[in-house]
Amino acid sequence: MNNKEFIKRRKTLIEQMDDQSFALLSSGQAKHKSLDQHFKYFPERNFFYLTGLKREKFILLLVKNKKAMLDFIFIEEASDYATKWLGSRLSKEEVSQITGIDTQRIFYLNEFDNFISNRLLVDSRQLLLDRLPSVMYLDMFRAASLEKPVSFDTFFKIVENYPELTVKNINSMIAELRRFKSNDEVADIRKAIAHTKKGIYSIFDYAKAGVNERELEATFEYNIKLSGSTGVSFDTIVANGKNATVLHYVDNDQEILDGNLVLLDLGAYHNEYAADISRTFPVNGKFTQRQAELYQMVLDVNKETIKRVKPGIYVSELNEFAKNALAEGMIKLGLIKEKSEVSKYYYHNVSHYLGLDVHDVGTYSKKIEAGVVLTVEPGIYIEEEKIGIRIEDDILVTEDGYENLSKDIIKEIKDIEDYFNKKE
The missing domain is CATH 3.40.350.10 (Creatinase/prolidase N-terminal domain)
Structure with a gap:
């Protein structure tokens, strides 16, 4: 810089x-x-x-x-x-x-x-x-x-x-x-995301039933450093099955069982600037019908919330939209009967600032403006079904809307399954 x-x-x-x-x-x-x-x-x-x-x-x-x-x-x-x-x-x-x-x-x-x-x-x-x-x-x-x-x-x-x-x-x-990132700062965040992408794809390449979560953690950290990163921007979360219903699960010490979803929440640094990405995938490369319907609901909320990012709104408005959309999705899937029950399966905010800190500094009492970088990360956590899903992207607020800085990291069901099919 x-x-x-x-x-x-x-x-x-x-x-x-x-x-x-x-x-x-x-x-x-x-x-x-x-x-x-x-x-x-x-x-x-x-x-x-x-x-x-x-x-x-x-x-x-x-x-x-x-x-x-x-x-x-x-x-x-x-x-x-x-x-x-x-x-x-x-x-x-x-x-x-x-x-x-x-x-x-x-x-x-x-x-x-x-x-x-x-x-x-x-x-x-x-x-x-x-x-x-x-x-x-x-x-x-x-x-x-x-x-x-x-x-x-x-x-x-x-x-x-x-x-x-x-x-x-x-x-x-x-x-x-x-709170406001310069062009140089955004460039460093882009590079941090690029390192993170390489680490995530290395996990996809290595993942299979029977490996330990720590192996995927090690694969990620090894490959982001090969890519040029100085290291992880926060403790890596690799959580399969029931472990994924714990928001800050960092033990990463359990065997990954065939048929389980694996939740990744991780990021790399570049020149002290952080990435923060979440992706969820089936370890065997194929979503079950139940996993797919839950995943698609979270993905739809992720994409619709991102579309609402623009100057002049409060982060709290994104939180309220995502919470309401997830509640409606849970009702349709029969998980809950009333919107007030949403916190049973979703219990965190959808967005935070990103920069030198993963949860970067800055007031949330002011409207967002161009130059702000924030995350969008809806999720669902069903302990009784041993399913946890979170999909998180890093978003730059622009003069006329937004840019998804992590759009190149695959998250569609078809893209994920196709990627795993190519491994075989």
Whole structure:
């Protein structure tokens, strides 16, 4: 992605900040796993969105007053030890090339405390603003409700030692920016979907009665990486039979029985952007009459809901349409008698935003507009029949409607059966 994209994002964000304010965002760091191991590092999404950097412990500083809007970044300094044990570190020149931040505004992490205190929070001749700031923006993300924001621990010295600063939340401001995808972002999502398609078709090629769900999971993950993806965008769901009636089934450890449907809910990453696709297929390549009528009902709702995607509607309208359509279908099939019973066999929403996060940030209280990317994923889950079906596509909202970004991943009954017949 061109650094002009990151420059534009930071400029747009700083323009929304109060005068005489500054913002701090951290790139995060890998959590401790065991005595001598850490979990794999995963870039903090808002930091990545503003910089394009994927390195631990970096800090982004944004500063604003009536006269200036400035951005600074603090990075890890290269050392012989770090280079020998962990690999090469990014130079100031490399960071500048990625982010678009001038090298004169790139410092090392060991300079951070002194820079903040002497150039922001103390009235000195080096003061960046024309007077001391009154507002500090932090990313107030919480891992769970009633928990302290993660940023309070990262920047605890400033929070505790400068109580005169008003702390404001920059998370919601960035979330609104992230709700709309640029052409470059859509291009990355397209590539993530292309990786996912290759992984799904590799599952179709490998699948047969008697294999374990974990084999299909491994096949998917192997092939998306061969395709160029950095890995899965969320824990892969491969669920056959009754397992498919559990929405977030991730054990993936059961034998796939002949005659069962297999529900796939999976996705790949490309440049930190996610795909999220669901497909359901018969492991033996042939739908039974009962499986086909249930599958076709879900597929019809999937397609009709997608047709309703356009600027100016609420996501809740898609949810209500899909829920009502599924209820009508269940009544026709004799599963329920009243629409109010729909939650017995369908118990999730039909749509969510997609982007850097699989369930991407952004308010649902506003109408969708061009540039939003969202999923459409109706389903039906009948535990007593050991059948779970979900069909999910990734949809771009355009100026005059929508584009189904995953339309090339087969989902019609005939196409699926024909594909499996060709294997034989």
